Amino acid sequence: MIFSSLFFLFAFLPAVILAYYGQYLLAKNRLRNLILLLFSYLFYLFGAPDFILFLAGSTLLDYAVGRFMDRFPGHKRLWLILSIVVNLGLLAWFKYANFMVDQTADALGRLGLDLSGWETVILPIGISFFTFQKLSYTIDVYRGRCRSVANVIDFAMYVALFPQLVAGPIVRFVDIRQQIENRVETWDRFYAGALRFSWGLSKKVILADTCGRFADLAFGYPAASLDTISAWVGALAYTLQIYLDFSAYSDMAIGLGMLFGFRFLENFNRPYSSFSLTDFWRRWHISLSRWFRDYLYIPLGGNRKGAARTYLNLTLVFLLCGFWHGANWTFVAWGAYHGLFLVAERITGLRRLPENRLRGLRRFLTLTIVVCGWVIFRSDNLSHAAGYFSAMFSLDVAGPAPWLLDLFDLKNTVLLLCAATALFLPSGNLGADGQLQKRKLLPAAAGIVVFTILLPWCVVIMASGNLNPFIYYRF
Incomplete structure (x- = not known):
């Protein structure tokens, strides 16, 4: 099930809202987490029915690991190792088994091993996201940042909560533990959540999918036959598509969370307004960047063990970040590409320049580097990227x-120009709590536009069936 579907919008979401708030009439708030858990599993059943037991089983394992670490503190390290090995082992198997077979088939064949009977391993939806969420929980319990949760329903709901189950953001247990137990639902928060969800849906259906039509044609066309203008239009269109698509999903997830009293941290902060690649990674997919920083980069030594070790740590983290995105050499190359430029910024001292110095030029150069990186990310293989x-x-x-000329009708041109404003937005700043500073609800007039114009427009487009899947569903 996807958010941008009529079934979700007019059947699933009203049902979960009615059940969630209806239980207050009978049980006050004692059943609200159970209701969210049941509907979250139902949500997952629609998209990946074969893996619902896998989700539940892996959840129970990490619940047990957390409890055992609190009860038997002398063996905490062993329990943590068990959680890491099982979670990363399952992730590696489901996500990279087919890739490794493809890469080694010829060599294994020469050794007499027949792989003709290999059956393709199917990837469970959302495994990259809920695996990292569960690992953040067991690692934080091990570090003493939080105690294990006693109620298995509360923990299972945290792992499977449907707004962010499939494509994030990666929500850490320590960030919402108090909300799991003591959140307060209000009409103002419900309205703000509905507005945020509808705005995200509009970004996805109206803007991101329009950009996707340009990008899909450009990257689906033989690279050797592309002219320079068409290639750049395709690259910029994909740059806009992946931001609008993914940030739209985060908007929708955050908005849905607000409907039920949750406050998730922001996942994007105007990334194309960055004035360095270091700044870009503080603004892009913030929950993933922070996860790699706190659970990999800093434990490796961060920048505390000299320049050479810092450069090595950065390179390793971004290689793994690229590989996390998918089993393809293009993702590894994309991670190495970003790691290389981050190291270069440190060596040259560019990351230490004052923010207001050469800001326009630095924004342009950073955006150019990011756009070229997206070309690697979007290409089918490295030879395609080279040709592009x-x-x-x-x-x-x-x-x-x-x-390309056929696509530039009046509607597509206007929508593409609206999408392009993402490239020119002024930078914003995140507060200490991870929320955008000075964020206010849209005024009433903007709410009227979203609910009376954009939302019905989205419904018409969804009814036509002319939609692209969310880009990050594949990860």
Whole structure:
């Protein structure tokens, strides 16, 4: 099940809201976490029915690990190792088994091993996200940042909570433990959540999918046949698509959480307004960046063991960040690409420049680096990426391809220009609690526009069936 579907919007979501708030009439608030758990499992059943027992079983394992670490503190390290090995082992198997077989098939064949009977391993939806959530819990219990949760329903609800189950943001247990037990639902928060969800849905259905039509054609076209203008339009369109698509999902997840009294941390902070690549990674997919920082980069030594060790740690973290995104050499190359530029910023001292110095030029250069990185990320393989770069920088100005001109009708042009405002937004700042500072509810007029114009427009588009899946569903 996806958020941008009529079934979710007009059947599933009203049902869970009615059940959630209806239980107050009979049981006050004692059943609210159980209701969210049951509906979250139902949500997962629609998308991955074969893996619902896998989700439940892995949840019970980490619940037990947390309890054992509190009860038997002398063996905490062993319990943590068990959690890490099982979680990462399952993630590696489901996500990378097919990739490793493809890469080693020829070599194994020469050794006499027949892989012709290999059955493709199917990837459970959302495994990259809920695996990292469960690991953050067991690691934080081990570190003493929080005690294990006693109520298995509360923990299972935390892992499976449907707003962020499939594509994040990665919500840490320590950030919402108090909310799991003592959250307060209010009409103002419910209205703000509905507005945030509807705005995210509009970003996805109206803007991101429009950009996706340009990007899909450009990257689906033979790279050798692309002219420079078409290649750049495709690269910029994908740059806009992946931001609008993923930030839209985060908006929708945050909005849905607010409907039930939760306050998730922000996952994006105008990343294309960054003035360095270091700044970009403070603003892009914030929950993932912080996860790698706190659970990998800092334990490796961070920047505390000299420059050479810092550069090695950065490179390793971003290689793993790239590999986390998928089993393809393009993702590894994309991670290495970002790690290389982050190391270069440290060596040259660019990351220490005052924010107001050469800000316009630095924003332009950072955006250019990011756009080129997305070309690697979007390409089917490394040779495709190389061909696409060749088209981008060959200065072939023969004229835009016919397919590109056909797409530039009035509606698509206007929507593409609206989407392009994401490239020029002023930078914002996150407060100490991870929320955007000075964030206010949209004024009443904007709410009227969202609910009376954008939301019905989204419904019409969804009814037509002309939708792209969320990009991060594949991860």
